[in-house]
Amino acid sequence: MLSSLVAAGPRAVSLAFPKERYRLHAMVTSAGYDLRRYDPRQGRFYDWDGLRRGDAPFVLLQHTLSGRGRLRYGGIQHEVLPGQTMLLAFPHDNRYWLAPGDAWEFFWICLNGSEVLRLWRQLLEVGPLVRFGPASIDRLARACGSVLDGEASSPARSSQLAYSIAMHLADEMLAWGEVRASSKRPAAIERAVSLVHDGGGAPVDVGRMAAVSGYSRYHFSRLFSASEGVPPARYRLRVRMEEAARRLQTEPDPINVIAMRCGFADANYFTKLFRRFYGVTPRDFRRSGMFAGGPAPAIQTAR
Secondary structure (H helix, E strand, O other), X not given: OHHHHHHOOOEEEEOOOOOOOOOOOOEEEXXXXXXXXXXXXXXXXXXXXXXXXXXXOEEEEEEEEXXXXXXXXXXXXXEEOOOEEEEEXXXXXXXXXXOOOOEEEEEEEEEEOHHHHHHHHHHOOXXXXXXXXXXXXXXXXXXXXXXXXXXXXXXXXXXXXXXXXXXXXXXXXXXXXXXXXXXXXXXXXXXXXXXXXXXXXXXXXXXXXXXXXXXXXXXXXXXXXXXXXXXXXXXXXXXXXXXXXXXXXXXXXXXXXXXXXXXXXOHHHHHHHHHXXXXXXXXXXXXXXXXXXXXXXXXXXXX
């Protein structure tokens, strides 16, 4: 799809739907493919200031195919090179531009809506410059091409496409508490993870995890976060919540008993924490049948 996008040449499209009629929480607002070259007769030929784009909040995904751009973000200046994807939110104190003598080939997609903005705040903890694999870039290019080909011309289709883009980025960039089959943990981290899981969800403090890894607590926490994408305390808590969900599905015991088995002496605190993770109380989780007949649902680590 990327080759098709380039072959069609520079083009862009913008979308606008009446907000008083369509109150959807994720929308595509524009997309395009472009090749910019610096023209000294026009000064800075391509220059965007994140504080001079109005007050309406929106986000940008822009992937560099060739050439280079410049980005100032958080007081630091970056070169935006081929293979890098730039993620920005507006309004914000950032600036990206084309410097003298440079060319910049890229495709972009702009989105808005409360759900997109909420997710983007998490993505920017990883960004603003990231690298994706070829399959992921091709998928993003396909989404851009879909907008350019008129496939987001209705509010529902625009929202569907926006959610698809946002969720793909989340899956690629955020730690959802799972380790992909292709990943290989360092042996020290594997020992700590095994300790947590072998406890059946019962509390294992970070000190014990560090001890079994063979590192100091400080060094272990850094290594664990780099490997798993979340600090050890959050990972440990997620495992306990998953164990609680499993027990609620498979065991008839009262909720306070299950809370105790998972290391929570206070059933009220357990209920609040469970709702934070799953969006429902333990009682509703059990009686609604929403998750009946399958394993405990995957969850995002609580923050």
